[in-house]
Amino acid sequence: FYSVATTVHRNPLFSIISPDDISYFKTLLGERGVVQDALALDAANTDWMGKYRGSSKLLLQPKNTEEVSQILKYCNSRCLAVVPQGGNTGLVGGSVPVFDEVIINVGLMRNILSFDKVSGVLVCEAGCILENLISFLDDEGFIMPLDLGAKGSCQIGGNVSTNAGGLRLLRYGSLHGSVLGLEAVLANGTVLDMLGTLRKDNTGYDLKHLFIGSEGSLGIVTKVSILTPPKLSSVNIAFLACEDYTSCQKLLLEAKKKLGGILSAFEFLDSDAMSLVLKHLDGVRNPLPPSIHNFYILIETTGSNETFDKENLEAFLLHSVESGLVANGVLAQDINQASSFWHIREGLPEALMKAGAVYKYDLSLPLEKMYDLVEEMRVQIGPAAKVVAYGHLGDGNLHLNISAPAYDDNILAKIEPFVYEWTSKNRGSISAEHGLGLMKAAKIHYSKSPETVRLMIDFDYCVFELLPDTSCLDDNHSIICLCLS
Numbered sequence: 013f014y015s016v017a018t019t020v021h022r023n024p025l026f027s028i029i030s031p032d033d034i035s036y037f038k039t040l041l042g043e044r045g046v047v048q049d050a051l052a053l054d055a056a057n058t059d060w061m062g063k064y065r066g067s068s069k070l071l072l073q074p075k076n077t078e079e080v081s082q083i084l085k086y087c088n089s090r091c092l093a094v095v096p097q098g099g100n101t102g103l104v105g106g107s108v109p110v111f112d113e114v115i116i117n118v119g120l121m122r123n124i125l126s127f128d129k130v131s132g133v134l135v136c137e138a139g140c141i142l143e144n145l146i147s148f149l150d151d152e153g154f155i156m157p158l159d160l161g162a163k164g165s166c167q168i169g170g171n172v173s174t175n176a177g178g179l180r181l182l183r184y185g186s187l188h189g190s191v192l193g194l195e196a197v198l199a200n201g202t203v204l205d206m207l208g209t210l211r212k213d214n215t216g217y218d219l220k221h222l223f224i225g226s227e228g229s230l231g232i233v234t235k236v237s238i239l240t241p242p243k244l245s246s247v248n249i250a251f252l253a254c255e256d257y258t259s260c261q262k263l264l265l266e267a268k269k270k271l272g273g274i275l276s277a278f279e280f281l282d283s284d285a286m287s288l289v290l291k292h293l294d295g296v297r298n299p300l301p302p303s304i305h306n307f308y309i310l311i312e313t314t315g316s317n318e319t320f321d322k323e324n325l326e327a328f329l330l331h332s333v334e335s336g337l338v339a340n341g342v343l344a345q346d347i348n349q350a351s352s353f354w355h356i357r358e359g360l361p362e363a364l365m366k367a368g369a370v371y372k373y374d375l376s377l378p379l380e381k382m383y384d385l386v387e388e389m390r391v392q393i394g395p396a397a398k399v400v401a402y403g404h405l406g407d408g409n410l411h412l413n414i415s416a417p418a419y420d421d422n423i424l425a426k427i428e429p430f431v432y433e434w435t436s437k438n439r440g441s442i443s444a445e446h447g448l449g450l451m452k453a454a455k456i457h458y459s460k461s462p463e464t465v466r467l468m469i470d471f472d473y474c475v476f477e478l479l480p481d482t483s484c485l486d487d488n489h490s491i492i493c494l495c496l497s
C-alpha cells in the first residue's frame with residue numbers, strides 16, 4: 013500500500029470498540045446490520061485503487077434515518093470515531109477509515125421515495141446506486157443530471173457528499189444546482205430535515221449547500237431530492253483527433269458557439285492516455301485510422317430534433333476538419349458505436365489501475381495553461397513514470413495521472429509539492445471534483461486562504477460539538493481528523 017500521511021496520528025481521545033458496543037449495535041440493527049466478517053471488512057477497509065487501507069473492526073448498515081441517528085448518538089456519547097462510506101469509489105482515500113473508525117454505510121437505504129413527472133423532482137434515500145437511479149428515470153423518460161464511470165457502484169449520498177462532477181456537468185451544471193434538498197444526520201444524532209423539493213426558497217441560509225461536497229465531515233446524508241431533466245430523443249457522439257492543444261481549446265470554443273444549447277459533453281485524452289486504454293482494456297480499439305494523434309476529443313450533443321442535431325454536428329465536424337482544427341473524426345453510427353467511444357474515455361481509470369501504481373491529480377486550471385503542466389511534469393519526472401492526461405476539458409478539469417510500475421517515494425518527491433505549487437500559482441484548484449479525502453486534506457491551503465480554512469474548521473466544531481477542544485486536530489491542523497473521521 014501507498015505510504016499514507018505519516019504525520020497523521022490516531023487521536024487517543026477516541027475510544028476502542030468494546031463487546032458492549034457490539035451488543036448495543038446488534039440490538040439496534042439486528043445481526044444483518046452489524047458486519048464483523050473479515051472478508052467484508054477487508055473490502056470496506058480498502059479503497060477502489062487499493063491504495064488506502066484502514067483497520068476498522070466494524071461496519072454498520074442502518075436501514076433508515078432513525079437508525080443512523082441512533083448510531084451516531086451512541087458513537088458520540090462513547091467517543092467512537094466513524095467514517096461514512098457509500099459505494100467506496102472515491103479516489104482520494106476519504107471513504108475508508110484512516111485507523112479503526114466504525115464504518116457506516118447507508119447502502120441498505122435504497123428506496124426511491126417519490127418522483128414527480130411534472131417537476132422532474134426525484135426524492136430518494138442516500139444509498140441508491142447511481143446506475144439504478146439512471147435506469148429508473150430512463151423508464152420514466154428522464155435522466156440524471158449526473159453521470160460518471162463509477163455509476164455501477166457509487167451511491168447518490170456519496171455523489172452529493174463529494175459534489176461529484178462527471179461527464180454531464182458541462183450541460184446540467186454541478187450538484188449545487190440540481191440538488192434541491194437533503195436530509196442529513198449530525199454527529200450527535202440530530203436529524204436535519206432540509207429535504208425541500210422547491211426550486212426557489214430564500215428563507216434563511218441554504219444549509220444543504222454546506223453538505224454538498226463536505227465529504228462526510230459535517231454529517232451523514234440520508235435522503236436526497238434532485239431535479240432531473242427530461243430525456244431528449246437525439247444523442248449524437250463524435251470522436252475526433254487534434255494535433256495540438258491549441259486546436260483543442262479552439263475546438264471547444266467553436267463547439268460552444270456552433271453547438272451551443274445541444275452540447276452535452278466535451279472530453280479529452282492525450283495520446284499516452286489512448287495508448288494506455290488500447291493496451292490494458294480488452295476489446296477497445298481506436299475508432300480513427302491507425303495513425304497516432306496527439307489529442308482525442310469526445311463530443312456529445314443531446315437535443316430533441318434528430319435530423320437537425322445530426323446535421324448540425326456533421327456540419328461542425330466538416331468545418332473543423334476544413335479549418336484544420338481537427339485532423340480526423342468519426343460520428344457514431346449506432347448506440348453500440350456510441351458506447352464504444354464512451355468506453356475509451358470512461359475506461360481510463362480502470363486502464364490505469366491495470367498498468368500498475370498510479371498517482372492521481374484532479375485539477376481545475378485556466379484552460380490555456382492546463383496542458384503546460386502536463387508537459388512540465390513530463391520533464392520533471394523523466395523516464396521513471398508515464399504522465400497521462402485526460403479529463404473534462406469543457407469544464408476546465410484536468411485529470412493528471414502519473415503511472416509507474418510501483419509506488420516509489422522518489423517519484424512522489426518529483427510530483428509533490430511541484431504539482432500543488434504549480435496549480436496554486438496559476439490560481440487553479442487542487443481538487444476539481446474528487447474532494448480532499450486523506451490524500452489532500454493537509455494540502456487545502458494550496459487552494460484556500462488561511463482565513464477560509466480557519467472558518468471551515470470552526471464551523472465543523474460548531475456543527476459537531478463532539479469534542480470540547482481542538483485536541484482532535486492532528487499536527488498539521490488538517491481537517492481529516494475532525495470528528496467524523
Ligand code: FAD
Pocket residue numbers: 060095096097098099100101102103106107118138159160161162165166167168169170171172173174175176177178179227228229231232233234361362445446449
Ligand atoms: P465513497 O467513495 O464511498 O465516499 C466518498 C466520500 O463521501 C467519503 O469522504 C465518504 O466519507 C463520503 N460519503 C459517502 N457517502 C456518504 C453519505 N451518505 N453521507 C455523508 N458522507 C458520505 N468523480 C467525479 O467527480 N467525476 C467523475 O467523472 C468520476 N469518475 C469516476 C470513475 C471511476 C471509474 C471511479 C472509480 C471514480 C470516479 N469518480 C468520479 C470518483 C467517485 O466515484 C465519486 O467521488 C463518487 O461521487 C463517490 O461516491 P461513493 O458512493 O462511491 O462514495
Ligand code: 2HG
Pocket residue numbers: 161178357358360361372373374403404411412413
Ligand atoms: C474521470 O473523469 C474520473 O474519469 C476519474 O473523475 C479521473 O482517473 C481519474 O483521474
Ligand code: ZN
Pocket residue numbers: 177178403404411445
Ligand atoms: Zn472526472
